[in-house]
Amino acid sequence: SQQGEEDPQALSIQEGENATMNCSYKTSINNLQWYRQNSGRGLVHLILIRSNEREKHSGRLRVTLDTSKKSSSLLITASRAADTASYFCATDGVTGANNLFFGTGTRLTVIP
Amino acid sequence: KAGVTQTPRYLIKTRGQQVTLSCSPISGHRSVSWYQQTPGQGLQFLFEYFSETQRNKGNFPGRFSGRQFSNSRSEMNVSTLELGDSALYLCASSLIAGSETQYFGPGTRLLVL
Numbered sequence A: 001s002q003q004g005e006e007d008p009q010a011l012s013i014q015e016g017e018n019a020t021m022n023c024s025y026k027t028s029i030n031n032l033q034w035y036r037q038n039s040g041r042g043l044v045h046l047i048l049i050r051s052n053e054r055e056k057h058s059g060r061l062r063v064t065l066d067t068s069k070k071s072s073s074l075l076i077t078a079s080r081a082a083d084t085a086s087y088f089c090a091t092d093g094v095t096g097a098n099n100l101f102f103g104t105g106t107r108l109t110v111i112p
Numbered sequence B: 001k002a003g004v005t006q007t008p009r010y011l012i013k014t015r016g017q018q019v020t021l022s023c024s025p026i027s028g029h030r031s032v033s034w035y036q037q038t039p040g041q042g043l044q045f046l047f048e049y050f051s052e053t054q055r056n057k058g059n060f061p062g063r064f065s066g067r068q069f070s071n072s073r074s075e076m077n078v079s080t081l082e083l084g085d086s087a088l089y090l091c092a093s094s095l096i097a098g099s100e101t102q103y104f105g106p107g108t109r110l111l112v113l
Helices: none
Strands: A004-007 A010-014 A019-025 A031-037 A043-050 A055-058 A061-066 A071-076 A085-092 A100-102 A106-111 B005-007 B010-013 B019-024 B031-038 B042-050 B053-057 B064-068 B074-078 B087-094 B108-112
Touching (some): A004 A085, A010 A019, A019 A031, A019 A085, A019 A106, A043 A055, A043 A071, A071 A085, A100 B042, B005 B087, B010 B019, B019 B087, B031 B074, B042 B064, B042 B074, B053 B064
Parallel strands (some): A010 A106, B010 B108
Antiparallel strands (some): A019 A071, A031 A043, A085 A106, B005 B019, B019 B074, B042 B053, B064 B074, B087 B108
C-alpha cells in the first residue's frame, strides 16, 4: 500500500496564480520529498524536507511539514504553463534503504 | 554528467513471455532502485541494488527479479508476463545506498497483450 495520499487529485489554475498541494502520510519519517512528473516520463526531484524542519524554500517552491499531523504541503508561486505536471510526495522507508513510498499524486494544469 | 538511461523505452509483449529491462545509472552512482507505475496502484517500489547486492525488495511476486553488474548497471526481469504487468517501469540511481535524493530515468513503458 502507498504511504501517502495527496489532495487534491487534480488542480487547474490560471498562469500567475499560486498552486497548493497537500500530502498526508501514515508512519514516522526521516524526510519527505516532492517530485514532479511530466506526462508519462521520469520523475524530477524538487525538494527534500527533513523531519526536524518545518518549512523549506527553493525558488518558487515552498514546502511545509507538520509531523504531528503527518502532512506536508507544496506551494508553487506565480505558476507557469511549464509547471503543468503531476506532483508526488514521497517518504522514506526503512532507514538506510532507498525505497520511497509515493503518494497518489496531484495533477496540476496551468492554463496560459 | 549524463542522466539515468533506460532501454528500451517502449516494449510490447504477450502474456506468458518474459522481458528484461536495462538501466544505466548516473556515472559514479552505485545504488539503483526500480519502481513500477500503474494508473491503479501508482508508484510502487520493486527493489534496490547496491554493489551488486539486492538490499531491499518490495511486495512483488517472484516473477520480478533483478540484478546489478560490477559497473552498477542494472537489469530487471519479469517472467511469465501477465496483463497487469503493463506499466511504466522507472529506474532511479543514487550515489550511495540510503542516499536521500534519487535521480530517475525516463522509464520503460511495457504493454502486455
